[in-house]
Amino acid sequence: MLGQIARRLGQLHGQQICNGLNGVRFKETHRHLQSSFKTVRPISTIPLWPFSSRPRDFSQPNSSWSPEMRKAYDHYIALCDTDNENGEKTKGPWRKLPSYNRSIKYATGGIHLSKFIQAENRLFTRSVKEQGATFEYVVFVNKEEKSCVCVFQSGRLLEGAPGHVHGGAIATMIDTVTGTLAGYLSGPIMTANLNIDYRNPMPLGSVVLIHSALDRIERRKTFITCKVTSTDESKLYTEATALFVSISVGHLFGSRN
Numbered sequence: 001m002l003g004q005i006a007r008r009l010g011q012l013h014g015q016q017i018c019n020g021l022n023g024v025r026f027k028e029t030h031r032h033l034q035s036s037f038k039t040v041r042p043i044s045t046i047p048l049w050p051f052s053s054r055p056r057d058f059s060q061p062n063s064s065w066s067p068e069m070r071k072a073y074d075h076y077i078a079l080c081d082t083d084n085e086n087g088e089k090t091k092g093p094w095r096k097l098p099s100y101n102r103s104i105k106y107a108t109g110g111i112h113l114s115k116f117i118q119a120e121n122r123l124f125t126r127s128v129k130e131q132g133a134t135f136e137y138v139v140f141v142n143k144e145e146k147s148c149v150c151v152f153q154s155g156r157l158l159e160g161a162p163g164h165v166h167g168g169a170i171a172t173m174i175d176t177v178t179g180t181l182a183g184y185l186s187g188p189i190m191t192a193n194l195n196i197d198y199r200n201p202m203p204l205g206s207v208v209l210i211h212s213a214l215d216r217i218e219r220r221k222t223f224i225t226c227k228v229t230s231t232d233e234s235k236l237y238t239e240a241t242a243l244f245v246s247i248s249v250g251h252l253f254g255s256r257n
């Protein structure tokens with residue numbers, strides 16, 4: 001049995017290298033196994049891999065969500081694919097995208113990716129653990145319409161003008177949502193240009209919709225338009241246009257080819 005465990009650990013270690021994860025987890029796993037041996041638990045109950053290999057989707061309802069956030073979320077969820085009671089799929093126009101706190105945590109890609117796969121790195125919008133403190137959001141895409149909508153609830157740590165959301169936080173969300181749509185439509189991209197008109201101050205803690213749509217694609221350029229409104233769409237907070245340029249993976253390693 002111990003031999004099996006050792007072999008399994010060896011596999012996990014190998015898998016970890018393939019996955020580009022650093023050695024910290026392995027050491028923690030090893031420690032966990034050692035302490036498990038000391039407490040003489042039945043060997044069948046020792047978890048061989050105590051960490052979930054499934055990434056956590058941060059765009060799920062949580063207790064920090066206001067009733068308005070939940071209502072907007074439920075509205076779009078109802079427009080996504082559903083399973084009826086016969087287990088048949090009913091097609092909906094919208095699709096909810098998952099959202100992880102490390103974009104390439106689960107990628108495989110050899111030694112080059114190790115430059116980016118640092119255990120402490122986090123996606124900016126998902127970097128604060130406290131639920132509701134910063135960016136609570138969910139993105140839904142509509143493939144037919146080449147558009148997306150994000151339900152966004154701002155948290156107390158995003159204050160700019162007293163009682164209102166910081167312009168940089170709004171820009172972050174616009175970059176995230178327009179970039180998500182551009183990436184969904186065009187593959188790997190980077191933001192080349194972002195133009196923002198702030199029309200009305202956004203109260204801190206409010207829930208807004210960030211609507212993005214494809215304007216046009218010209219060669220490597222994907223142009224996206226964006227409007228940020230109240231959930232009933234009666235109030236316009238922000239308008240933006242964004243340009244994304246398609247890149248090769250080599251671009252992230254300093255190559256322009």
Ligand SMILES: CCCCCCCCCC(=O)SCCNC(=O)CCNC(=O)[C@H](O)C(C)(C)COP(=O)(O)OP(=O)(O)OC[C@H]1O[C@@H](n2cnc3c(N)ncnc32)[C@H](O)[C@@H]1OP(=O)(O)O
Binds near residue numbers: 192246
């Ligand atoms: C998992 C969750 C995902 C959430 C999504 C998050 C999205 C967030 C994305 C980001 O925030 S990326 C970070 C911010 N952006 C950058 O750091 C990009 C820095 N800039 C660059 O790396 C390069 O300048 C860039 C890739 C944008 C373009 O360089 P290239 O050498 O690949 O392209 P090139 O200069 O040949 O230009 C290609 C076309 O784009 C045009 N272009 C490039 N930059 C432009 C610009 N700034 N304004 C207008 N047009 C521009 C350029 O004129 C040309 O047009 P034509 O095809 O018509 O000739």
